[in-house]
Amino acid sequence: xxxxxxxxxxxxxxxxxxxxxxxxxxxxxxxxxxxxxxxxxxxxxxxxxxxxxxxxxxxxxxxxxxxxxxxxxxxxxxxxxxxxxxxxxxxxxxxxxxxxxxxxxxxxxxxxxxxxxxxxxxxxxxxxxxxxxxxxxxxxxxxxxxxxxxxxxxxxxxxxxxxxxxxxxxxxxxxxxxxxxxxxxxxxxxxxxxxxxxxxxxxxxxxxxxxxxxxxxxxxxxxxxxxxxxxxxxxxxxxxxxxxxxxxxxxxxxxxxxxxxxxxxxxxxxxxxxxxxxxxxxxxxxxxxxxxxxxxxxxxxxxxxxxxxxxxxxxxxxxxxxxxxxxxxxxxxxxxxxxxxxxxxxxxxxxxxxxxxxxxxxxxxxxxxxxxxxxxxxxxxxxxxxxxxxxxxxxxxxxxxxxxxxxxxxxxxxxxxxxxxxxxxxxxxxxxxxxxxxxxxxxxxxxxxxxxxxxxxxxxxxxxxxxxxxxxxxxxxxxxxxxxxxxxxxxxxxxxxxxxxxxxxxxxxxxxxxxxxxxxxxxxxxxxxxxxxxxxxxxxxxxxxxxxxxxxxxxxxxxxxxxxxxxxxxxxxxxxxxxxxxxxxxxxxxxxxxx
Numbered sequence: 001x002x003x004x005x006x007x008x009x010x011x012x013x014x015x016x017x018x019x020x021x022x023x024x025x026x027x028x029x030x031x032x033x034x035x036x037x038x039x040x041x042x043x044x045x046x047x048x049x050x051x052x053x054x055x056x057x058x059x060x061x062x063x064x065x066x067x068x069x070x071x072x073x074x075x076x077x078x079x080x081x082x083x084x085x086x087x088x089x090x091x092x093x094x095x096x097x098x099x100x101x102x103x104x105x106x107x108x109x110x111x112x113x114x115x116x117x118x119x120x121x122x123x124x125x126x127x128x129x130x131x132x133x134x135x136x137x138x139x140x141x142x143x144x145x146x147x148x149x150x151x152x153x154x155x156x157x158x159x160x161x162x163x164x165x166x167x168x169x170x171x172x173x174x175x176x177x178x179x180x181x182x183x184x185x186x187x188x189x190x191x192x193x194x195x196x197x198x199x200x201x202x203x204x205x206x207x208x209x210x211x212x213x214x215x216x217x218x219x220x221x222x223x224x225x226x227x228x229x230x231x232x233x234x235x236x237x238x239x240x241x242x243x244x245x246x247x248x249x250x251x252x253x254x255x256x257x258x259x260x261x262x263x264x265x266x267x268x269x270x271x272x273x274x275x276x277x278x279x280x281x282x283x284x285x286x287x288x289x290x291x292x293x294x295x296x297x298x299x300x301x302x303x304x305x306x307x308x309x310x311x312x313x314x315x316x317x318x319x320x321x322x323x324x325x326x327x328x329x330x331x332x333x334x335x336x337x338x339x340x341x342x343x344x345x346x347x348x349x350x351x352x353x354x355x356x357x358x359x360x361x362x363x364x365x366x367x368x369x370x371x372x373x374x375x376x377x378x379x380x381x382x383x384x385x386x387x388x389x390x391x392x393x394x395x396x397x398x399x400x401x402x403x404x405x406x407x408x409x410x411x412x413x414x415x416x417x418x419x420x421x422x423x424x425x426x427x428x429x430x431x432x433x434x435x436x437x438x439x440x441x442x443x444x445x446x447x448x449x450x451x452x453x454x455x456x457x458x459x460x461x462x463x464x465x466x467x468x469x470x471x472x473x474x475x476x477x478x479x480x481x482x483x484x485x486x487x488x489x490x491x492x493x494x495x496x497x498x499x500x501x502x503x504x505x506x507x508x509x510x511x512x513x514x515x516x517x518x519x520x521x522x523x524x525x526x527x528x529x530x531x532x533x534x535x536x537x538x539x540x541x542x543x544x545x546x547x548x549x550x551x552x553x554x555x556x557x558x559x560x561x562x563x564x565x566x567x568x569x570x571x572x573x574x575x576x577x578x579x580x581x582x583x584x585x586x587x588x589x590x591x592x593x594x595x
Contacts, residue, residue, distance in 0.1 A: 038472070039244050039245045039247075039471075039472050039473055039474035039502070040244040040245065040471040040472045040473075041244070041245050042242065042243045042244065042245055042246065043242075046210075046242050046243070049078035049079065049081075049210060049463075050078060050210050050213045050214055050243075052081055053074070053075060053078070053081050053214050055214060055217040055218040056072035056073065056074070056214070056215075056218050057218075058070040058072060058090060058218050058219070060092070063091070064091075064121055064562050064565065064566040065565075065566040065567075065569055065570065066093065066124075066566075066569065066570035067091050067092065067093050067120070067121050068091070068092050068093075068094065069089070069090070069091050069117070070089075070090045070091075071087050071088065071089050071090065071147075071148075072087070072088050072090060072214075072215065072218065073085040073086070073087055073088075074086060074088050074143075074211050074214060076198060076199070076202045077202060077463070078207070078210050078463065079463065084198070086143050086144075086148070086149045086199060086202070087148060087149040088140060088141065088142075088143055088148045088149075088211055088215075089117055089140070089141040089146065089147035089148045090117070090138065090139070090140050090141075090215060091116075091117035091120045091121060091138070091139050092104070092120065092136050092137060092138045092139075092219070093120060093121065093123055093124060093132075093136070093137040093570070094136050095132070095133060095134055095135050095136050095137075096132055096133045096573070097133045097134060100133070100134060101134060101135065101136065102134045102135055102225070102531070103135065103136070103219075103220075103221045103225055103248070104135060104136045104137075104138045104216070104219045104220075104221050104225065105131065105135035105136070105137055105138065105225045105226070105227060105530065106138045106139070106140065106212060106215075106216070106224065106225065106226045106227070107119045107120050107123060107137060107138070107139050107226075107227050107228070107229075107232075108139075108140075108142075108226075108227075108228045108229065108231075108232030108235050108236075109229055109230065109232060109560075109580065109581060109582045109583045110228075110229050110230025110231040110232045110233075110254070110582045110583040110584060111142075111145070111230070111231045111232075111409070111410060111413070111583045112142070112205070112231050112234075112409060112410050112412075112413035112414060113142075113145050113406055113409035113410045113413070113583065114145070114230075114231070114232070114582070114583030115139070115141050115145060115146035115147070115560070115583075116139035116140040116141050116142065116145075116146075117139045117140070117141050117146065117147055117562070118139065118146070118560045118561075118562055118581065119139050119229075119560070119580065119581055119582075120137050120138060120139025121139070121562055121565050121566075122558040122559065122560060122565055122580070122581050123137040123139075124137075124570050124571050125558035125559075125565075125571055125577065125578050126516075126517055126558045126577050126578050126579060126580045126581075127527075127577075128523060128524075128527040128577075129573045129574065130527055130531060131527055131530060131531065132573075133573075134531060135225065135530075136219065138215075138219060140208075140211065140212060140215060142203070142208040142211070142235075142409075142413075143199065143202070143203045143207060143208060143211060144199050144200075144203040144405070144408075144409050144412060145409045149199070150403075150405050151192075151196060151199050151200055151203060151405050151408050151409050151412050152195075152196065152403060152405055152408070153188065153191040153192040153195060153196035153200065153405070153408045154191055154195065154403075155195060156403075157401060157402075157403050159191075160403065162187075163184055163187040163188055163191060164184060164188070164407070165180065165184055166179075166180030166181045166182070166183050166184030166185075167181060167184045167185070167188075167407075169181070169337075169339055170337070170339035170340055170342065170343035170444065171339050171342075171343070171431075171443045171444045171447045171448075172339075172428075172443070172447060173320070173337065173338055173339050173443070175428075178427075178428045181427075181447060181450060182424045182425060182427060182428070182450065185424045185427070185450035185451040185453065185456070186424050186451075186453070186456045188407070188408075188411065188451040189411075189415070189424070189451040189452065189453060189456035189457035189458075190456050190458075192408055192411060192412060192415070192451070192457065192459065193456070193457055193458045193459040194459075196408065196412070196459065197459055199412075200408075200412045200416070200459050201416070201459045201460060201461050201462075202461055203409075203412050203413065203416070203461070204413060204416045204417050204461040204463070204464040204465070205234055205235055205238045205413055205417050205464075205465070206238055206242065206417075206461070206463060206464050206465035207461065207463070208235055208238075209235060209238040209239045209242050209243070209465070210242075212224070212226075212235070212239060213239070213242075213243055213246065216246070221248070222248075223246050223247060223248035223474065223475070224239065224243070224246055224247055224248055224250065225248045225249045225250075225530060226239065226247075226249070226250045226251065227251045227253070227516075227526070227530065228250075228251070228252050228253070229253050229254050229514045229516070229580055229582040229583075230253075230254045230256075230487060230488055230513065230514060230582045230583060230584055231256060231413075231583070232252070232582075233252035233253065233254060233255045233256055233488070233496075234256050234258060234261055234417075236250055236251070236252040236477070237252065237256075237258040237469055237496065238258070238465055240471065240473050240477055240500065241258075241465070241467070241468065241469050241470075241471045242465055244471040244472060244473045244474065245473075245474045246474065247473040247474050247475045247477070248474075248475055248533070249475055249478075249529060249530050249533050250473070250475070250477045250478070251477075251478045251480065251526055251529065251530065252477065252478070252479055252480065252493075252496070253480040253481075253514045253515055253516050253526070254480070254481070254482075254485055254487065254488035254513060254514035254515070254582065255479055255480070255481055255488055255492045255493040255496045256276070256488055256492050256496075257276070257491075257492045257495045257496050257499075258467070258469040258496065258499070259467065259469060259499070260272075260275040260276045260492070260495075261275075261276070261417065261418055262417060262418050262419065262466050262467060263275055263418055263419035263420075264466075264467065267419075268419035269419070269421055269422070270421070271420070271421060271427075271430050271431070271434065271446050271449070272414070272418055272420060272449050272452075273431075273434050273442070273445040273446040273449075274430075274434065274446075276445075276489070276492070277438070277489065277491070278441075278445040278489065279434060279435075279437070279438030279440075279441035279442040279444065279445045279446075280437070280438045280489070281485065281486055281487075281488075281489040281490070281491075282346055282349060282438070282440070282441040282444075282445075282486040283438045283439055283440060283441055284484075285349050285484045285485075285486045285511070286312070286345060286349065286358065286440070286486075287309065288484065288548075289355045289358055289359075289548050290303070290308040290309045290311075290312055290358075291308070291309070292355075292548045292549055293308040293355075293359060293548070293549065294307065294308050294309075296548075296549035300549045301359055301549055302359065302363050303359055303362060303363060303366075308359075308362075311362060311366055312362050314366065315341060315362055315365045315366050315369060316338060316341060316342070316440065318365075318369040318370070319336065319337060319338035319340075319341050319365070319369065320338045323335045323336060323337040323338070323340075324336040324337075324365065324368055324369055326368070326383065326386060326387065326390070328387050328390075330391075331387065331390055331391060331394065334390050336365065336386065336390075339444075341361070341365060342440045342441065342444060343444060344357070344361055344389070345358055345361070345362075345440070346441060346444060346486065348361070349486035349487075349511075349512075349513075350486065350487060350512055350513040350584065351511075351512050351513075351557075352510070352511045352512035352518050352544070352545070352546040352554070352555060352579070353511075353512075353546055353554045353555075354511070354512065355511070355548040355549065360385065361386075361389065363382070364382040364383075364385045364386050365382075365386070367379060367382040368382050368383060368386060411449075411451050411452065411457070414449060414452060415449075415451065415452035415457040416459070416460055416461045416464055417464060418449075418452070419454075420449055420452040420453055420454060420457075421453060421454070422453060422454045422455055423453050423454075423455050423456075424450050424451070424453040424455075424456060426453075427446065427447060427450045427453075430446060431443045431446035431447055434446040469496075469499050469500075470499050470500065470501065471500070472500075472501045472502045473500070473502050473503075475502075475533055476502045476503055476504055476533070476535055477500050477502065477503040477504075478503070478504055478506060478525075478526065478529050478535065478536075479493050479496055479497040479500070479503050479504065479505050479506065480493065480505075480506045480507075480508070480514075480515050480516070480522060480526065481493025481494065481505065481506075481507055481508070481515070482507070482508040482509070482510035482511070482512075482514070482515040482518065482519075482522075482544065483507070483508070483509050483510070484509070484510065484511045484512075484544075485510070485512070485513055485514065485515070486513065487513040487514075487584045488513070488514070490507070493505060493507070504535045504536065504538065506522065506525055506526075506536050506540055506542070507540070507541045507542070508521065508522045508541065508542040508543070508544055509541065509542070509543055509544050510522065510542070510544030510545075510546075511544055511546055511547070511548065512546075512579070513582060513584060514579075514580065514582050515542075515544075516579075516580055517555065517577060517578065517579040517580060518544050518545060518546065518555070518579065519542045519543060519544050519545055520545060521540075521542030521543060522542045523577075525540065525542070555577075555578060555579055556578050556579065557578055557579040557580070557581050557582075558578040558579065558580060558581045559581065560581035
């Protein structure tokens with residue numbers, strides 16, 4: 001996430017989940033092996049681009065306690081393979097059973113801008129033991145990201161801080177915030193289109209797919225085995241359609257429809273949120289939690305003392321009218337705005353057990369925005385809880401040094417992959433329409449791409465791929481979607497599976513962002529497919545292990561910090577698993593004001 005975060009908020013692209021009530025889950029059906037089929041071929045132009053680049057010799061060295069690291073210099077422009085290069089970082093965790101190794105499994109955690117080397121290092125904490133036995137786990141930091149040669153749109157942190165000033169809200173709500181956000185969006189777009197070059201014009205998803213194909217050869221694999229989460233599903237789609245005959249096994253979990261991501265035809269002038277309908281999914285997940293709260297009763301859900309749906313709207317209404325100001329001896333004075341409340345809700349929905357935070361924060365703010373309605377003891381309890389949330393957010397905030405390019409890496413990919421409206425000045429009116437369609441969350445998703453307006457983000461990647469996304473791959477693609485994912489919608493998985501003629505949809509009644517690790521059924525099906533390329537039966541619907549207001553041991557996400565993972569060391573076979581440390585797309589810079 002970008003350096004400027006000051007927030008209760010954690011965000012990502014949200015999308016449409018099933019309308020109405022949840023679809024009843026079903027047990028996993030027996031798997032069957034796909035029948036061989038003729039695949040589409042890599043185009044001669046694309047084959048020439050990557051195949052004439054010699055496979056780099058990866059000079060592996062021991063790193064982070066139990067991994068190996070290397071770097072490769074790859075063409076900045078694949079049309080000029082002997083020209084300028086960019087350095088790309090690679091990390092692998094070697095298969096435990098080298099004698100029976102299948103090959104390498106490439107991972108990507110999302111973003112755009114997530115670190116592939118970090119998720120590969122974390123893999124022993126969340127991947128199934130059979131996968132860890134049989135695959136070298138490989139992560140690549142996409143060009144411009146993390147340990148690879150960095151994108152840098154500003155000459156100094158000082159210049160970056162000035163440009164980012166208006167983005168320092170979860171999303172703009174007041175007219176003044178909207179004006180400041182537009183100004184900063186233009187400043188960032190112009191900087192990345194000038195001083196950010198040449199890398200900002202050569203780091204689209206297509207370039208990363210090309211890098212991955214070259215690195216596939218470098219690790220000795222004839223075809224690609226891949227598991228991509230969140231935005232990593234876009235990278236999977238690009239690879240599958242650019243190199244359809246080079247796929248051994250490919251899983252996309254938490255799926256972005258690539259046509260909606262890019263913007264095809266008349267949709268090129270729409271907001272990306274209008275195409276993805278992200279906010280619909282966040283609203284649907286929130287509403288379902290509040291409905292289940294009422295059914296669970298007051299003992300399980302304190303909001304059930306009244307109407308939980310009405311209670312959430314009451315807090316939102318009060319904060320729209322007047323932000324909450326809290327004084328604390330240690331933190332000082334801080335505010336909780338309407339945007340903070342919505343952003344914190346959205347962040348909570350990423351977790352399988354996020355309903356706890358949704359209910360807890362709503363209950364606390366219901367008290368603090370009308371303190372006269374409850375006892376002094378209850379006011380003190382609510383205040384303590386909100387202060388604790390603020391303290392946690394403050395610990396997670398970034399600092400001015402060193403230069404953090406998280407927002408710039410996200411924008412570089414999104415703004416060059418996709419089409420966006422012409423002027424950032426159009427965002428206030430366009431985002432307001434999104435809010436009318438999808439209450440609470442419409443503005444949050446709409447504003448994140450404002451720096452991509454075409455008149456200010458002018459740098460382009462002439463070799464960006466824009467489709468088609470309907471190629472027949474040499475092996476089937478497993479498309480995974482869970483009904484209540486607030487960051488990547490279930491509809492994205494359904495529509496993407498319909499695009500790919502050689503694919504299979506695996507559905508799950510799961511909560512949180514992405515499905516792997518949230519359901520033993522999903523995890524088992526994905527592992528079996530990656531090992532044997534045997535698909536789950538058509539129509540399989542899994543059951544999520546965690547359901548709102550049903551208490552179970554909480555599954556935490558694996559740590560993404562390389563230093564923390566190195567200190568902890570590699571877990572042994574049979575140790576409990578965690579959730580993958582996926583990176584949600586479309587980071588919205590948020591705030592919890594502390595002054």
